[in-house]
Amino acid sequence: MIAVLKPNTTKQQRDNLITWLEGQKVSVHVSEGHDYTVLGLVGDTSKIDIELIESLDIVESVKRVTESFKQCNRKFHPDDTVIDVGGVKIGGGNFCIIAGPCSVESRDQITEIAKGVKESGATLLRGGAFKPRTSPYDFQGLKADGIELLLEAKKITGMPIVTEIMNANHLPLFENVDIIQVGARNMQNFELLKELGKTGKTILLKRGLANTLKELLMSAEYIMSEGNTNIILCERGIRTFETYTRNTLDLSAVPMLHELTHLPVIVDPSHATGAARLVKPMALAAAGAGADGLMIEVHNDPIHALCDGAQSITPAQFKEIAEKVNRIREVMGQ
């Protein structure tokens, strides 16, 4: 349920109402918007008398939120959420470009790529340390050493880092990681989501291979229900009957999610297509669709990459994409 307060409501009046509502055994989430303050009520609201609340002087309107996702629902928080990651803002018109290799392979590899992508306009550095591979015989990542190498690259370039977690027991290793990624395969690992919800870390939540937008939002809700509201959603393609591309990029997810939620939405054209030559057109299309950012796999030697070489672009190709994305955003008036 949400209660929209009138613009002239005093803090004292608002706090009194919140205290009363909390006494009705619901938790209250306050969202201070441009014009209105919205109180979002979570819990068993069935016994709350809507007409009574509506009759209060300070209340503009009261509505039941019928969707099962509450805290990430745009109705709860009409303004876009803007997340600040080490000085880099994401969401609400702030566009981010996350770039880097699929996997961290060596010190030279990650530092060279990090310097290259930073020069060309990347705002955050990605690199997998724990890799969710389809085959147990494939390269599984450098694990803790990979995170150390990312931190070294961060020191050199100043770029905040993004890397994937697969097991909540590894959380202590992620202490200095700026954004923790939950990969597509773990989107519904609810125990992992709940543990991440107890941290104050920004979470990059990727859409599962065969998950609906509602399921993606419910996974975000798992994180938020534990208190962590710093979540970025990522459309990375879904599995369809098409076989020429690795996945099918669901671009309509971007405007649809913007309608449904206040959380930032970014697009990963690399995993969505699986082909380096398709990354540019899909990155530009994502910017045109209103995404809040991109995550792109970049490798200095794609042919020899230990993971996802076929979809990795070079730093030079990345530079061209970053420039064109900026031009598209100018055309769109952003």
Ligand code: PEP
């Ligand atoms: C990745 O970002 O390297 C990755 C494994 O992505 P996804 O979970 O989307 O497959």
Ligand code: MN
């Ligand atoms: Mn990859």
